[in-house]
Amino acid sequence: MITAETANVGKLSNQAAVRRLQLDDVTFTYIVDGAMAMEPQHFLSSVPAEYWADHPDMLDTNGRIAMSAGGLLVERDGFRLLIDAGLGMVTMDTGVGRGNSGDFLTTLAAIGVDKAGIDLLAFTHLHGDHTGWAFATDTKGEPHATFQHAQYAIADTELANQPVDHTGAGQEHEQLTIIETLRQSTNLKVIHDEQEVAPGVVALVTPGHSPGHTSYVIATASGKRLIAFGDTFHTPAQMGYTGWSSAPDSDPHAVPAARERLLTELSEPDTFGFGIHFGDQPFGQVRHDTGAAEWHPIETAVLLPPPRTC
Numbered sequence: 632m633i634t635a636e637t638a639n640v641g642k643l644s645n646q647a648a649v650r651r652l653q654l655d656d657v658t659f660t661y662i663v664d665g666a667m668a669m670e671p672q673h674f675l676s677s678v679p680a681e682y683w684a685d686h687p688d689m690l691d692t693n694g695r696i697a698m699s700a701g702g703l704l705v706e707r708d709g710f711r712l713l714i715d716a717g718l719g720m721v722t723m724d725t726g727v728g729r730g731n732s733g734d735f736l737t738t739l740a741a742i743g744v745d746k747a748g749i750d751l752l753a754f755t756h757l758h759g760d761h762t763g764w765a766f767a768t769d770t771k772g773e774p775h776a777t778f779q780h781a782q783y784a785i786a787d788t789e790l791a792n793q794p795v796d797h798t799g800a801g802q803e804h805e806q807l808t809i810i811e812t813l814r815q816s817t818n819l820k821v822i823h824d825e826q827e828v829a830p831g832v833v834a835l836v837t838p839g840h841s842p843g844h845t846s847y848v849i850a851t852a853s854g855k856r857l858i859a860f861g862d863t864f865h866t867p868a869q870m871g872y873t874g875w876s877s878a879p880d881s882d883p884h885a886v887p888a889a890r891e892r893l894l895t896e897l898s899e900p901d902t903f904g905f906g907i908h909f910g911d912q913p914f915g916q917v918r919h920d921t922g923a924a925e926w927h928p929i930e931t932a933v934l935l936p937p938p939r940t941c
């Protein structure tokens with residue numbers, strides 16, 4: 632078991648380290664799979680160039696948005712919930728951005744967790760950077776659940792609104808295979824808005840980024856809450872400007888309402904957030920010191936450095 636060596640607030644412009652937050656009886660650990668770095672003019676074309684010019688600290692040294700991939704491990708009373716399953720073994724360099732991932736299971740093992748010990752894998756949505764390690768293919772080409780003892784939870788509206796044909800190629804085809812495998816999974820748990828999916832864990836389904844995008848609200852023994860809000864926000868700027876959509880948003884017109892609902896929840900007392908793509912500032916709180924919603928990252932323990940760069 633690796634013990635925490637340092638506790639600090641990371642930089643938004645860095646790829647995520649493996650960080651841990653302890654809130655009462657619940658332990659939250661960012662299981663980092665790898666690095667993603669997106670071109671702001673393509674991935675966030677709705678954000679004016681002047682905004683980045685005014686906030687140079689929000690981009691990395693190459694002018695890209697640092698967005699790591701991975702999942703959030705939530706542990707309480709021996710129950711292990713994993714929210715999302717990383718990008719998988721991927722090296723990519725497209726016009727929209729770069730990716731370099733593949734360390735999800737290595738990170739999990741390094742903090743002393745066996746993949747067979749995961750009780751529930753809950754997806755925020757079915758994009759490739761959240762499902763990468765859900766299934767592995769055997770030597771006969773048959774897919775099997777990576778977390779063999781876990782139920783796999785997905786919102787009804789997310790599963791119902793995915794393409795079913797297998798005519799795609801490359802990564803698109805692989806993603807359809809993952810979705811079809813999930814549909815046929817015997818351990819599938821189809822969930823809906825405001826359902827308690829595990830003790831003290833409630834789903835918030837807000838379409839916009841995807842048809843059934845789901846955030847998870849985890850309550851602690853004393854009533855503190857952490858909200859894993861997935862891709863409702865890709866960068867903190869979108870909390871102050873809820874109309875700044877992201878390139879992969881399936882219904883950009885629905886995005887502001889989804890964000891407002893999340894911001895209302897995040898603005899409640901004793902509430903914390905987890906932003907999977909918020910560089911090395913994944914854990915924080917939303918405050919309104921200047922009127923607009925702003926992300927304030929909090930100190931967390933660093934268990935391991937970022938596993939990859941890109």
Ligand SMILES: [Zn+2]
Pocket residue numbers: 758760761862908
């Ligand atoms: Zn994502």
